[in-house]
């Protein structure tokens with residue numbers, strides 16, 4: 001294991017700002033910082049997830065001028081995302097399945113992913129709403145992070161890419177984090193997901209989804225905060241002397257998201273949209289990729305304005321015989 005004093009780590013991170021654009025926690029969200037003194041951890045998880053770096057809420061794809069010259073946005077900056085939690089790192093591996101495929105590679109996403117060093121922090125004190133261990137990983141899983149830190153008070157233990165450990169000046173240590181890891185894992189309440197994809201397919205056409213939709217106002221908050229949701233819209237914004245094409249976040253919870261030009265909407269009724277959200281994460285993702293589309297971060301549970309609890313929905317689905 002390797003270790004580094006926190007002040008030494010942050011000094012080095014500060015030195016790297018300039019060479020890298022650093023995206024770090026800033027209260028309830030992440031933002032690109034100019035100095036490490038701006039970093040603010042308000043609790044374990046930010047409300048807005050760090051997916052906003054890899055898939056910005058609004059992203060210019062290209063612009064054109066009056067002579068129809070097209071300029072594709074340069075996306076080759078180098079980045080560090082600091083402070084991601086293991087569930088958020090895992091969410092990226094799920095987004096990779098969608099945006100980094102051989103058939104439909106998304107150059108904007110792929111460039112950011114390729115040019116980003118991910119420094120995660122293990123979760124010593126998981127929240128009551130965390131259920132990450134349900135999905136076969138946990139609060140101390142490094143996953144795709146280049147470096148995972150464990151907060152030991154005045155210092156960090158670090159695990160990951162040797163070059164990055166050397167870059168920051170980590171030194172050898174006899175310590176490990178086994179006890180902290182076991183304590184953290186024991187605090188997390190798992191949900192039972194064995195057999196859920198098949199069960200959801202079985203009850204797809206029953207009243208189950210109409211019943212649970214009575215608890216949802218389809219505001220879309222959950223989908224905007226979710227680190228694995230990726231619905232988007234493409235808009236052309238024309239001006240007098242040119243314009244730009246942008247990609248913006250959208251949500252399957254919005255009625256207009258699936259409205260076709262003819263006026264027909266296959267998900268006009270709310271229950272069809274709620275069904276899509278649940279089925280996508282717990283039935284379609286497993287059937288397409290053999291992975292669940294939820295990482296158990298609990299954001300949708302914490303911030304839903306009407307207390308729609310996805311853990312409850314999965315539990316009820318498991319026992320539904322209607």
Ligand code: SF4
Nearest residue numbers: 216217219220222304
């Ligand atoms: S589950 Fe909650 S947050 Fe999500 S759309 Fe429904 S009401 Fe909004």
Ligand code: SF4
Nearest residue numbers: 226294295297298300
């Ligand atoms: S717990 Fe909710 S917000 Fe978090 S990954 Fe699962 S569906 Fe998304």
